[in-house]
Amino acid sequence: MILNLKWYEWVGWLVNVLMTAMAILFIVINIMEAEMRAAGIGLLASATLIGTWTWVLLCYGKPEKEKIVQQS
Amino acid sequence: MQKTETQKKRASVILSGSLLFFLFWALMLIPWGNYGPDAYLTKGKIQQAESPDTVFKDLMVPEYKGPKDKTFVFTGICNEKIKVPLEAPVNPIKKVVSDRAKQSEEIKAMARSLGADLVGICELNPKWKFKGVPLNHKFAIVIAEAMPYRFCKKQDEPIKAMVATKAALDFYNQGGRISLFLADSIRKMGYPARAHYESWSQVLTIPVAIDAGLGEMGRNGLLINQAYGPRCRFSVVTTDLPLEPDKKPKRMGITEFCEICDKCARACPIKAIPFGGPTVTRGVVKWQLDLQKCFKYWYQGPNSWSRCLVCMTTCPWNKPDNLLHKTGSFLATRSPLSRWVLLKTDDLMGYGDEVDTTPDLKDLEKNLKAKKEG
Numbered sequence: 007m008i009l010n011l012k013w014y015e016w017v018g019w020l021v022n023v024l025m026t027a028m029a030i031l032f033i034v035i036n037i038m039e040a041e042m043r044a045a046g047i048g049l050l051a052s053a054t055l056i057g058t059w060t061w062v063l064l065c066y067g068k069p070e071k072e073k074i075v076q077q078s
Numbered sequence: 079m080q081k082t083e084t085q086k087k088r089a090s091v092i093l094s095g096s097l098l099f100f101l102f103w104a105l106m107l108i109p110w111g112n113y114g115p116d117a118y119l120t121k122g123k124i125q126q127a128e129s130p131d132t133v134f135k136d137l138m139v140p141e142y143k144g145p146k147d148k149t150f151v152f153t154g155i156c157n158e159k160i161k162v163p164l165e166a167p168v169n170p171i172k173k174v175v176s177d178r179a180k181q182s183e184e185i186k187a188m189a190r191s192l193g194a195d196l197v198g199i200c201e202l203n204p205k206w207k208f209k210g211v212p213l214n215h216k217f218a219i220v221i222a223e224a225m226p227y228r229f230c231k232k233q234d235e236p237i238k239a240m241v242a243t244k245a246a247l248d249f250y251n252q253g254g255r256i257s258l259f260l261a262d263s264i265r266k267m268g269y270p271a272r273a274h275y276e277s278w279s280q281v282l283t284i285p286v287a288i289d290a291g292l293g294e295m296g297r298n299g300l301l302i303n304q305a306y307g308p309r310c311r312f313s314v315v316t317t318d319l320p321l322e323p324d325k326k327p328k329r330m331g332i333t334e335f336c337e338i339c340d341k342c343a344r345a346c347p348i349k350a351i352p353f354g355g356p357t358v359t360r361g362v363v364k365w366q367l368d369l370q371k372c373f374k375y376w377y378q379g380p381n382s383w384s385r386c387l388v389c390m391t392t393c394p395w396n397k398p399d400n401l402l403h404k405t406g407s408f409l410a411t412r413s414p415l416s417r418w419v420l421l422k423t424d425d426l427m428g429y430g431d432e433v434d435t436t437p438d439l440k441d442l443e444k445n446l447k448a449k450k451e452g
Binding site: 025 | 085088093099400401402426
C-alpha cells in the first residue's frame with residue numbers, strides 16, 4: 007500500500023484525475039470561445055459528477071475513525 | 079467481519095465505477111457500427127436525373143441568368159478584365175502525362191492556389207450526369223469552398239445577416255471562378271475540360287463529391303464533411319486529363335448520425351426536409367427534399383430573398399473550428415454510442431437552437447429608412 011491507498015483506490019483516483027482534466031479542458035475552451043451556456047452546463051455537470059466520485063473515494067464505506075483521521 | 083464486508087462493498091463500488099468509466103470511453107473511441115466502405119448507398123438501378131433545363135427551369139432566378147455567350151468576366155488585381163469561357167476549343171498540343179499521381183497532385187495544388195478549401199478527384203460515374211447531356215469526360219475534379227462559421231450562425235444584427243447570406247451566394251461564385259480557371263488551364267494543356275457549377279452544371283455535384291471522398295450525404299440534402307460540416311459549396315471540373323482518382327476514405331458515419339438526428343427537419347421553416355429514415359429516389363438511398371418548396375422560400379421574387387440558411391445553421395456538424403469541436407467531430411465518427419452522446423450534448427448545450435432568421439431585403443431597406451428618418 008503506497009500512501010495508505012489500496013490498489014483499487016489508485017484506479018479510482020486515476021479516474022478522478024482524468025475526469026477533472028477533461029472537465030477543465032472543456033470549460034476553459036468554452037470560456038475562451040465565449041460559449042458561456044456550454045461552459046456553465048459543463049461546470050455544473052462536472053462538479054456534480056466529480057464531486058460525487060470524490061465523495062465515494064474519500065468517504066464511502068470507510069469507518070468513521072478512519073474518516074476523522076484523514077480529515078484531521 | 080463487518081469491516082471486511084464494508085471494504086469489499088467499497089472496493090466493488092470503486093471498481094465498478096472505474097470500469098464503467100473505461101468501458102464508456104472504449105465504446106466512444108473504438109470505431110464500430112458504421113456502414114460498409116461505400117459512402118454512398120444505392121438500391122437497385124440508378125436512374126439519371128432529368129435534364130438541367132427541366133430541373134433548373136423553376137429554380138432559376140431570372141435576374142441571374144448569366145452571360146449569353148457563356149463567357150465569364152472576372153476582375154484582375156490591376157482591375158483588368160479577365161475573360162474565361164465556359165466552353166472553348168482545346169489546345170491541339172497535348173501535354174504528355176507520364177505520372178498520373180503527380181499530375182493529380184499538380185491539379186490539386188492549382189485548385190488550392192486558386193482558393194479551393196478541399197479538392198477531390200474521382201472517375202465520373204455516367205449516372206450522375208443529367209439526362210441528354212453530351213458529356214463523355216472520364217474524370218471529375220471536385221472543388222469545395224467552405225463558408226466561414228461566422229456566416230452560418232445566428233446573426234445579432236440585420237446588416238450582419240445580410241452580409242452572411244450574400245456570402246452564401248458569393249461562395250458559389252468563388253467555386254465557379256476556381257472551376258472555370260481550372261478547366262481553362264486543362265484545355266490549354268491539350269485535354270477537354272468543362273466547369274460545372276450552379277445552373278451551368280451538367281452533373282449532380284453532390285454524388286460526384288461523395289465519390290471523390292469529400293463527405294457524406296446529410297438529411298438536409300447537403301454534403302457534410304468532418305472538417306467544415308455542411309458549409310461547403312461545390313463545383314466540378316470534368317476532364318479527360320489522365321488523373322489518378324483518390325482512394326475512397328473510410329466512412330465517417332455522418333449518414334448514420336443523420337438517421338438519429340432530425341434537427342434540420344424540425345427547424346426548417348417550410349418543412350421541406352423529411353423526417354424518418356431515408357427513402358430510395360432514382361435508385362439512391364437518401365432523404366429527398368421538397369426542392370420546389372425550399373427554393374420558393376429562398377427566392378421569393380425579384381429582390382426578395384429569405385436567404386434562409388436554417389438547415390445549415392442548425393446542423394450539429396456546423397461548428398466553429400476549434401479544438402473542442404474538432405474533438406467532438408472526431409468522436410461523432412466513431413460509434414453509435416458516441417453519436418448518441420454527442421447529439422444529446424448538442425441539444426443540452428443549445429447549439430443550433432438559435433437558427434439564422436435572416437430578414438427580407440425589402441424589410442431591411444424599410445427598417446434602415448425608418449431609422450434614418452426617426
